[in-house]
Amino acid sequence: MKIALISPKAPFVSSNPEFTRFYESSPILESYRKNWSGLGLGLPVVAALTPDHHECVIIDENIEQINFDEKYDLVGITAMTAQSIRAYEIAAVFRSKGIPVVIGGIHATVLPKEAMEHADAVVEGEAEYLWPQLLLDFQKGQMKRRYKSERLVNLEESPIPRYGLLKDKDYKVIWLQTSRGCPHDCEFCASSRVFGAKYRHKSVGQVVKEVKELLRYNTNVHIGFSDDNLFVNRKYAKELLREFKKLNFRWACQSDISVARDDELLELMRESGCFMVFIGFEGITEKNLGSVSQWKRKQLVNYPQYIEKIQSHGVGIIGSFILGFDGEDESSFEKVRTFIIDNKLYACQFFIMTPFPGTALRSRMEREGRILDKPWSEYTIGNVCIKPTHMTPERLQQGFLEMFKGIYNEEIYKQNVKHFLDIEIALRRRKKKSASVIIKEDCLSENSP
DSSP states (O other), X not given: OEEEEEEOOOOOSOOOHHHHHHHHHOGGGHHHHHHSOOOOSHHHHHHHHSOTTSEEEEEETXXXXXXXXXOOSEEEEEOOGGGHHHHHHHHHHHHHTTOOEEEESHHHHHOHHHHHTSOSEEEESOSTTTHHHHHHHHHTTOOOSEEEOOSOOOGGGSOOOOGGGGTTSOOSEEEEOSEEOXXXXXXXXXXXXXXXXXXXXXXXXXXXXXXXXXXXXXXXXXXXEOOSOTTSSHHHHHHHHHHHTTTOOOEEEEEOGGGXXXXXXXXXXXXXXXXXXXXXXXXXXXXXXXXXXHHHHHHGGGHHHHHHHHHTTTOEEEEEEEEOOTXXXXXXXXXXXXXXXXXXXXXXXXXXXXXXXXXXXXXXXHHHTOBOOOOGGGOSSSSOOBOOSSSOHHHHHHHHHHHHHHHSSHHHHHHHHHHHHHHHHHHHHHHHHHHHHHHHHHHHHXXXX
């Protein structure tokens, strides 16, 4: 068979034309636009689950066009919520040509009945135990309408994603995953509901093989680890980073702020090539953080010293902040901006509180009658889809733009460049001094009686 695996084009982060003009024209955001991209791991994993005697192609509509005249035997589509409308449009075209379509991904997992209206089959949850069976059923002419994961995948049974199918796509970042599951049940997130609250990880050897396979196709690419938290299991993480030191590559990941409490881990992060860590601060008040996670609320008092500690090791922090918490008013924007500047975060990302399907937040907002009538294509985290409590939706939307302008400007950029240059100089001096001490100790040892 010839199988097409498709990632639909995603809407731009905000439908506000003023934001679009700023984002696309800002020279300071140039690096962000180029590097914070790439394809999710779902399709390369599905391709790896497909037997070799089938031909598989991956099409990322964000960087290439779909040839609807190509003769495929089967089309598989994965989509997040913002991509779902486009996913249904793509499915309709192929189905009109008599080509069966399967839809999976997080949106189909939390809203399978909706997805079933647009596809011949829907895959709910992780693909490892479902896709091979679906292909066998399809070849027998017995494909079911719905395939649902009944148990969590043992990740040591997950195949190496087919990174070779991405080699001609010129991504600046390619994603790799070591674990799934999240013990934190944040109100706005569906991760633990889809992948479970239990933390599962691949073996160290398995991850090393994946990194080597990826680098075999592109030695210049940065690797991004898509795990919700790469460092949940510290013993495992340290073993992994010791292996990374041998491979000589640059990488970024996601974590929580508690990595600041582990000096050995911070040293290993820098030595193994970590240049950036994405941390979800979410809010800067106890009330806001308490509505997200009691664990995060307890960390608030340590945020400044922990930020300084992590970045002093040469690992920049991209801080993530949610705008539109209940109880926030217009003054909240400036408070968050001041926090970011005072703590000299390397970069930051803002999200408008969004009631994604499958989350506890959406259930609560539905009960309160606060969800605005917006299409799924507006669910990009840069559009207001709820009624805030202490400002209008229009003011929250404008505040989102103001936050980007207030942080990504020349004055703040120059301050950041100087701050991180000073950190780098200090680290190099420390390394040089350390090397000098080692040489002296060796000389003393050699000349001692």
